[in-house]
Structures are given as structure tokens and as C-alpha cells.
Amino acid sequence: MRDAAVAQAPRITPKVSSEDWIMRAVLVGIALYLTVSILLPLYAILSKSFKNADGLFVGLANYVNFFSTPALFWSIENSLTVTLICCVIVVTLAFIYAYALTRTCIPFKSLFKGVALLPILMPSLLPAIALVYLFGNQGIIKDWLFGYEIYGPIGIVMGECFYVFPHVLTIMLIAMANSDARLYEASDALGASKIKTFFTVTLPSVRYGLVSAFFVCFTLVITDFGVPKVVGGKYNVLATDIYKQVVGRQDFEMGAVVSMVLLLPALFAFAADRIVQRRQVALLSARAVPYQPKKNRVVDTAMLAFCCLIGLILVSILGMACFASFAKFWPYDLSLSLKHYNFDLMDGGSWNAYWNSIELAAWTAVIGTAMVFTGAYLVEKSKGFHSGRAAMQLLCMIPMAVPGLVLGLAYVFFFNAPNNPLGFLYHTMPILVICTVTHFYTVAHLTAATALKQLDGEFESVSQSLKVPFYKTFFRITVPVCMPAILDISMYLFVNAMTTVSAVVFLYSPDTALASVAILNMDDAGDVAPAAAMGMMIVGTAAAVRLVHAGLTRGILARTQAWRKR
Amino acid sequence: MKSTWFSSLGLGLATVATAAILGAAPAKAKTDLLVYTAVEADELKKFKTAFEKDNPDVNIKWVRDSTGIITSKLLAEKENPKADIVWGVAATSLLLLADYDYFQGYAPKGLDKLSKKYYDTTNTPPLWVGQRAWIASVCFNTVEGEKYKLPIPATWEDLTKPVYKGHVIMPNPNSSGTGFLDVSSWIQIQGEDKAWKYMDALHKNIARYTHSGSKPCKLAAKGEIAIGISFAYRGAKSKNEGAPLEVIAPSEGVGWDLESFAIVKNTKNLKAAQALADWSVSKTAQEIYNEEYAVVAMPGIAKPVKNFPVGIEDKMIKNDFKWAAANRIRILDEWRKRYDGKSEPK
Secondary structure (H helix, E strand, O other), X not given: OXXXXXXXXXXXXXXXXXXXXXHHHHHHHHHHHHHHHHHHHHHHHHHHOOEOOOOOEOOOHHHHHHHOOHHHHHHHHHHHHHHHHHHHHHHHHHHHHHHHHHHOOOOOHHHHHHHHOHHHHOOOHHHHHHHHHHHOOOOOOHHHHOOOOOXXXXXXXXXXXXHHHHHHHHHHHHHHXXXXXXXXXXXXXXXXXXXXXXXXXXXXXXXXXHHHHHHXXXXXXXXXXXXXXXHOOOOOOHHHXXXXXXXXXXXXXXXXXXXXXXXXHHHHHHHHHHHHHHHHHHHOOOOXXXXXXXXXXXXXXXXXXXXXXXXXXXXXXXXXXXXXXXXEEOOOEEEEOOHHHOHHHOOOOOHHHHHHHHHHHHHXXXXXXXXXXXXXXXXXXXXXXXXXXXXXXXHHHHHHHOOHHHHHHHHHHHHOOOOOHHHHHOOOHHHHHHHHHHHOHHHHHHHHHXXXXXXXXXXXXXXXXXXXXXXXXXXXXXXXXXXXXXXXXXXXXXXXXXXXXXXXXOOOOHHHOOHHHHHHHHHHOOOHHHHHHHHHHHHHHHHHHHHHHHHHHHHHHHHHOHHHOO | OHHHHHHHHXXXXXXXXXXXXXXXXXXXXXXXXXXXXXXXXXXXXHHHHHHHHHOOOEEEEEEXXXXXXXXXXXXXXXXXXXOOEEXXXXXXXXXXXXXXXXXXXXXXXXXXXXXXXXXXXXXXXOOOEEEEEEEEEEEEEHHHHHHOOOOOOOOOHHHHOHHHOOOEEEEOOOOOHHHHHHHHHHHHHHOHHHHHHHHHHHHHHEEEEEOOOOHHHHHXXXXXXXXXXXXXXXXXXXXXXXXXXXXXXXXXXXXXXXXXXXXXXXXXXXXHHHHHHHHHOOHHHHHHHHOOOOOEOOOOOOOXXXXXXXXXXXXXXXXXXXXXXXXXXXXXXXXXXXXXXXXXXX
């Protein structure tokens, strides 16, 4: 309304105050950071794919080489196959699970929700390792695969399904929560059957959520590296190919080419998702009435059974990894011992790696949250400077579309170039923090932007007319009101920094070895049980932090959000 | 900072001990020597302690990773090398890096006591010097072998028999130095045509290819597979830990590579790097090499290592490092074309 009024008034060019200049300077600063941390490295990797080993420009020669080597380009088909299968399975399962949690009267809903979110706390390597213990040649339920091998597409699909389930479920839950009870009443009043209601009301109302879930699942699976690394067997996919090119053959140029090939589907899925999401906004109406599920014994029982089954699978995979980390010498000596937790004697792992991970996660959470929230605030609340804000908005979206492996490799090319003045960052903790903050920037930014959008612009106008400097408003009003979102962002950054492998695998140095990378290296060396043990350390830490976060949120909600209730 | 504090605690204790023995704390600051290595983690501590005992003014900082990763790290940094010395890394990798003019020659004191076939004799002073040999071997899990009624293989040829179908794992030569060493040795033993025919037959029996060279043996140790093509040190070590393994050196001959060192060109810590080079060819060092590896560069030192295949030194092929390094990419491409494609339908 306010905007409309302004538009009709005679045009007055607002005076740009010194405050505005400060805000713009900070905004430009953050935009510069994103340029250096994502755009320039991406350019470095792109140009690398057009050069030969001696750094001479060779045009498309590397690409021609890629597409004329069957062992390489077949991976595209493999990647797409497992990814699409995963998406169909996970989106279906998550849809039913979310339906059970939002539209039925099953008991223990919060327990089921908690269990379903467990996989977020672990690196994708861990479920894959657990699968080996369950279905490998010495696996305890090996026969359940009817003689098929876990190493290959079957293992990849199973591991990825586990890994992406919570991400897809979260989207489905949000989509399901936003449905209008009046439509169900109308459908009921018109005498439509339950099944007809499902197809004419339920499904259409969540179709955008479904599409979005599908694309998120697609991006996560096609770019994940942990699962295929452990259980991929002979089945090559793009993500492991990049690693193999760079680490095995020291063929950085081909690594850059495969990176570009992997970037394309991820970019496509991301763009498609953004377009779909944009259309969703118009669907919600202010007059919608929240849907209240009614008891239905048959549906409730079936749904409870379904949730129990899924929950059981999720818990048993984690339980298997836990047991494996304590068993002395699988499968010949199953007595329990802590010897696999003695990381200092293992190849590629040490307790240092664990402390480094905590350090990285803490820095990422603190710096990342401050930067992301400030950036989002300036994009949402500063005045004028439309081009700058739009550019910043776009910059914030890019990291989501870039697979971690591509980002990590891009950093090697960019930061280790001999003429780069930022070269001193290479092999340090700061570069890992920069990489991780950037890698997870988009989701954090969207969370912050959503919270800020809910905050009325009047706050800024009022404080300005009272001559209160903007930073005071920011620290005394904006930050406290958005505290829940800020905690969510720091939690998200912390847990992801603990579990990420893909982006940092090319970047760590001996002084900055990380727990998640240690899992990879220990599994690679064949020390699978210690790898599982390190994975359990990460799960435990992430879970503990999550609990602290829950406690903090509750306390802060009580203190700062009381005004929301009447 | 916690991490640095923790690691320095262990190192600190060693330093304190050394200083106490010498009776006086060294007044001048220690030189930090950045050493890139592929030697397994559990051995590094003992090398560091022993070296620093003889050279109290040097502080070794390890950069440890598997051969493949260390090599790619070094290559990635070739414009702007970080390492002072590369130590305990495959000679094949060092030859590859030498092409980029990565190293400077140095003849460590006592070089003449080493066997000539274990260091670089084409350049004087040599660019690289070998420390000990890591040798291909086959790890055979006797429990699994009995379960599937598999006879113990004695030759490489045996592994192509239909009875072993799906029971053999080997490292992918495109990602593992050990894998390449196997392929290169088969070609050097039987000539290229026969070797590819052999690998065609072997491929039919392979369950899958692993990224790392030690994994096949560790998988065999755990019974995840019956037969893992790996290297002798790994097999002996797993067997010592109680795995039901038989470590076999096939009779046709086994491939090998050398853990070697080379000083990086234009290092700022040349003196310290040379001190490590001198120490590495000393009798003390050679005896430590021998604790886990049966074949070391100085003749007359090696004592048999527990559970190493007997007489493995006689089975080592005549390895032409130059040829292997020069043909590496061609062989790897050919291998990838043949075996690394789409997985076969079941």
C-alpha cells in the first residue's frame, strides 16, 4: 500500500544519506566477497577446461576427448539413471511420510519427525559404510538382496535415498502444512470420495512442493560423492569421476571438464526449481484455514505402520554404523572395543582432524551467520540502489547450483595460481571457512530473507524519523526479532560444515585435516571400522549441537518472541 | 587453535625428551622442514623421533596422504611448490614430477653403500634416491577360501581360472600406484600383447576395482572378498593383526616400486632437507625401514619380516622405472578403455 502511494505522488528523488552510503558500502563488500569466493573460482575452472596440461589454450579439445572416451561419457548416463531412480523413490516415500505426519492422527508425530531428520547429522559416507556392513559379502542381511551385489547401482540408490530423505521430507512437510481446509470441506460437501479428494485437492495443492522436492533431490544425488565413493563398485558416476581424474591420474584439465559436465544438470535443476517456486507464491491466500486431520482407523493404522517401517530402516542403518565402530575385528571377532576410536594410529585420520572439524564448524557458523544475515538485511531493507541489490540477490543464489566438488577444485585453480595475491590463504583454515560459508550460502540466505520479509518495513521508517541510526535498529530490533532464524542459520552452517566432504576434499592441508575427509581417507585405505567410528563422532557432535540449539531456541523464544502471542 | 595445541603436545614431549638428553635446550629456533610423504601414518612418528634425535635443530612437519593424492597435490603446486623434500613416495611418481623440473640433485653422504638399482643413476648427482621396496602380493583369506572351496593360487595365471570368478579385487591403476605397478609388471614380464590378454581374462574374475592399493588386502582380511591383489607389507601387517590371511608372491615375478626421496628445487630449507637425505641413507634409517619392509636399499641390512612371503626379493622383476613413467599415460588410457567402462550387466 505504501509503495503504491509513493508511486502516485510526484516524483521526488530521495536524498542519499550518509547512512545509506554505509549500508551500500557493506553491501558492496559482501558482494565482492561472493565475487571472489564463487565467480572468480568458477571462471578459473572454466578456463582450465579449455587448456592443456602446459596451460596453453586448446579450445574444445578436452571436451572432444571426454566425449570420445566411453569410460568417461557413460558416466553421464549412469549418474542420470541412479539419480532419477532415487528421486522417484524418495519423493514418493517422503510424500507418504509427510502425509502421515500432517494429514493423519497417528501418535508420536514429533518422534517420527525427529527420526526422519537423523540423516542430516551425518556425512553421506556413513550410511554407505553401514550398507556395506548390512549387505556386503559379510553383511548380516546379505541374503535380502537375493544374490545381487550391494556394490553398484543398488548400493548407490539405497545410500542416496537414506541421505536425501530428510531434505526432501522437509520440503514436503512445508508444502503439506500450507493447505486450505476449506477446499476439503467443499470437496466433502460435494460428495467426492476420499480418493477423488486426494487427486483433486491434496495432490494439486502440493504440486509445487513435489516439483521442488524432485529438483532438490536431483541436485543432491547427482552431486553427492560420498555414497558412490564407498559402494559404487564398478559403476562410475560423474562425481567419483572428478575425484578419480584429479587424484588418480593427476589430470586436472579432464577433472575440470567433468566438473563442467556435472555443473550443467545441477544448474538446470536449480533454475527449473526457482522458476516453479516463483509461481507458487500466488497460491496462498490470507483467508486459508489450517487443515485439521480427522481420525480414520484404517488410514491411521496403515500410516503408522509405514512410518514405523521407514523409521526402523533409518535407525537400523545408523545403529549398524554404530555397532561396526565398536566391533573389534569384523566379522571374525565381534567383541566390543574402543580401538577404532584411536584415530591417531590410522591412515588419513587423527583426533586433530576431529578438533579441526569443530573449529571449522564454529568459524563457519559464526562468520557465516553474521555475513549472511547482514547481507540479507541489506538486500531486503536498504533503500534505493536497486541494481546493486538485485545483483547481490543473484549472487546469493549461485552457490546452490554449484556442486561441492566443482567448488573445491575451482578453489585449487584459483587460489593456488602463482600470481593470485590471495594465494597466502591456500592450505589454511580460513580458506576452508570461506569455501564452506560460500558452499552453503544460498539456503542460509533464503532463511534469513524469509524471516526479514515477515518484518514490517515500518520499523526502519519509524526509527529513521526518530533519528535513530540504522545499526541501532538493526541490533535492537531486527536481530532480536529474527533470533530464531539466526539460530537456525548458524545451526545449519555448523552441521553442514561438520558433514561436508565434497568441497573440502581438495583443499585441506596436513594442519587442517578434517573429520569428514578422514572418513573418506580411512575408508579408502580399507580402515572401514575407524571410518565408521569417526562418522559416529560427527553424528554425536552434530546431535549434541542440535540439542543445544533446541534448548536455546526455546529459551530465546520465551524471552524475545513473547510479543508474537496475544 | 586447539588442534595445533594437541598435536604439538605429542611432538613437544619428544622435543623435551631430546633436549633433556642433550642437557641443554637449543638456543636457536628449530627449522621447520615440510616433508611430503606417502608412508603410512603409524610409522611416521617413529621416523620423526629417530631423525630428530640425530638432528635436534630440525622439526619435521609431515604432509601425509596416499601416493595418488600426494602426487596430485605436488603437481597442483608445481608453479609454486610448498614442500621442502618429498620423502617415502613412489619413484614412478618422482620421475613424473622430475619432468616438470621439480627436484634438485643431491648425493647424500653414504650413497655409495646403497645398491645401484635402488637410486637414480642417469643423473649425477641423483635426483631421487630409493629407501625401500614396496612389492606386489596377493592376499588370500583362508576362511573365505574354504567357504567357497577355492584353492590357494600360486601364480598370476591361476587367478584367471573360472573357479575364482567374482572372488578377486584389485586396485584401479588409474587411481592407485599399486594398481599401476601390477599392470606395469605384467607388461614387463610377458610383453604387451600377452599382458593385455592376461588382463582380459583376469577382468572376468574381478569383482570390482578399488581406488586405493591397500584396500584390496584389507577387504580380504575382513572376508569382504576372498582374494585381494595388494602389496606384501599390507598383507603381512593384517596377518600380524590376526586376519586369516595367506600372503602370496606369485611365481612369475612381482612388480614393485621404491619409496624414495627427492629434494625440491629452490627449497628455503636446503640444509635441513640435505640432513634428512643424509640420515635417510644411514644404517640407522635402513634398519628402521626394515622393521616393516623386507627389502631395503642398503644391501646386507634386511632381516626377514614376519609373515612376508619367503624369498620375495628373488621374485622382484627387473623394473624399468624410466619405461614405466614414459608409458604410464598410454597404459592407463588403454586400461581405462578396456576395463573401466560401463559395468557389465549381471
